[in-house]
Amino acid sequence: MxxxxxxxxxxxxxxxxxxxxxxxxxxxxxxxxxxxxxxxxxxxxxxxxxxxxxxxxxxxxxxxxxxxxxxxxxxxxxxxxxxxxxxxxxxxxxxxxxxxxxxxxxxxxxxxxxxxxxxxxxxxxxxxxxxxxxxxxxxxxxxxxxxxxxxxxxxxxxxxxxxxxxxxxxxxxxxxxxxxxxxYQDWVVPEGYFTGRDREVPPGCEEIDDEERRRRDERARETMREAFGDPLDEEPTMHPSVDRD
Incomplete structure (x- = not known):
C-alpha cells in the first residue's frame, strides 16, 4: 500500500x-x-x-x-x-x-x-x-x-x-x-540558519554549506542547459471539439 x-x-x-x-x-x-x-x-x-x-x-x-x-x-x-x-x-x-x-x-x-x-x-x-x-x-x-x-x-x-x-x-x-x-517546512537553507541560533534543523528542512550550494547550483544550471538547448518538436494539443480536418 x-x-x-x-x-x-x-x-x-x-x-x-x-x-x-x-x-x-x-x-x-x-x-x-x-x-x-x-x-x-x-x-x-x-x-x-x-x-x-x-x-x-x-x-x-x-x-x-x-x-x-x-x-x-x-x-x-x-x-x-x-x-x-x-x-x-x-x-x-x-x-x-x-x-x-x-x-x-x-x-x-x-x-x-x-x-x-x-x-x-x-x-x-x-x-x-x-x-x-x-x-x-x-x-x-x-x-x-x-x-x-x-x-x-x-x-x-x-x-x-x-x-x-x-x-x-x-x-x-x-x-x-x-x-x-x-x-516542518520544505526549506533548504544556508549552513547556520538554524544551528547558528542553537536550534535543531526542523524536519523537512536542510542546511547546506557554501560548497554544497555551489555544487547544486552547477547541477541545476547544467540541467537547464540540456533542457533548453534544442527546440522541442511537440505540437500543442488542440481542444477535442475542434475539427482539424
Whole structure:
C-alpha cells in the first residue's frame, strides 16, 4: 500500500507529488496521459520565465523534478475509488484502473481535470456546473472524506498553471500534516540558519554549506542547459471539439 496516490499528472498533481515525495511519503502518480497545460501554445504567465516557456517543456521538467524527488508514475486512468474496508477510512483506499491492477493507498489526491466520476463511490461532495463536476474542498484541499484531497481545477481553482501548482502544493502540505509525519517546512537553507541560533534543523528542512550550494547550483544550471538547448518538436494539443480536418 502506497502512502499517497495522486490521480492526474498535470501541474497540480505533479506539484503535489514533489511535496509529498520530498516529505518522505511513498508517492505514486497515476497519469492519464494528457495535461490541459499541453494545450497551451506558449506558457507566458508562469513566474521565472521572462519570455515564457513551451508548455510541454515545462511539463517535462516538472515530471523530471517529481521523479528526482522520489515519486513514481503509472500510466493509466482511474475509473473507481473506494475504501479498502467499508466504514474504515483509516485503512486506506483502493483505486480501480482501466485495464490495470487495483492500486491501494492510505491517502488520495484527486488532480484529474475534468474527470471525477471515479470519486462517486466516496461521496466527496461533487458539484455540477454545466457539463463539469467540481469537488468541494476546505482551504487545505481536504474533501468531505478523511484521507481524500483535491487540487487544482477539479477543486474549482482558476484555470491557470501557477494557481494549479500552488494549490497542488497546498493540498500536499495539508496531507503531510494530517499524516503526522515529522515535517516542518520544505526549506533548504544556508549552513547556520538554524544551528547558528542553537536550534535543531526542523524536519523537512536542510542546511547546506557554501560548497554544497555551489555544487547544486552547477547541477541545476547544467540541467537547464540540456533542457533548453534544442527546440522541442511537440505540437500543442488542440481542444477535442475542434475539427482539424
Amino acid at each position: 502506497r502512502d499517497v496516490c495522486i490521480v492526474g499528472g498535470g501541474v497540480a498533481g505533479l506539484t503535489a507529488s514533489i511535496f509529498t515525495a520530498r516529505g518522505g511519503l511513498d508517492t505514486l502518480v497515476v497519469d492519464g496521459g494528457e495535461s490541459i497545460l499541453a494545450r497551451n501554445a506558449s506558457l507566458e504567465n508562469f513566474p521565472g520565465f521572462p519570455d515564457g516557456v513551451d508548455a510541454r517543456r515545462h511539463l517535462r521538467l516538472t515530471r523530471e523534478q517529481a521523479r528526482t524527488a522520489g515519486a513514481e508514475f503509472e500510466l493509466g486512468r482511474v475509473i473507481r475509488a473506494e475504501p479498502v474496508t467499508e466504514g474504515a477510512l483509516e485503512e486506506g483506499f483502493v483505486l480501480e484502473t482501466e485495464g490495470g491492477e487495483p492500486l491501494e493507498a492510505r491517502r488520495v489526491i484527486a488532480a484529474s481535470w475534468p474527470t471525477s466520476d471515479y470519486l462517486e463511490p466516496l461521496d466527496v461532495g461533487r458539484m455540477q456546473r454545466g457539463s463539469k463536476h467540481f469537488v468541494s474542498v476546505d482551504e487545505g484541499g481536504r474533501t468531505a472524506v478523511d484521507g481524500v484531497y483535491a487540487a487544482g481545477r477539479i477543486a474549482d481553482e482558476p484555470h491557470q498553471a501557477v494557481v494549479a501548482a500552488g494549490h497542488g502544493a497546498k493540498a500536499a502540505l495539508a496531507l503531510l500534516y494530517d499524516a503526522d509525519v515529522p515535517f
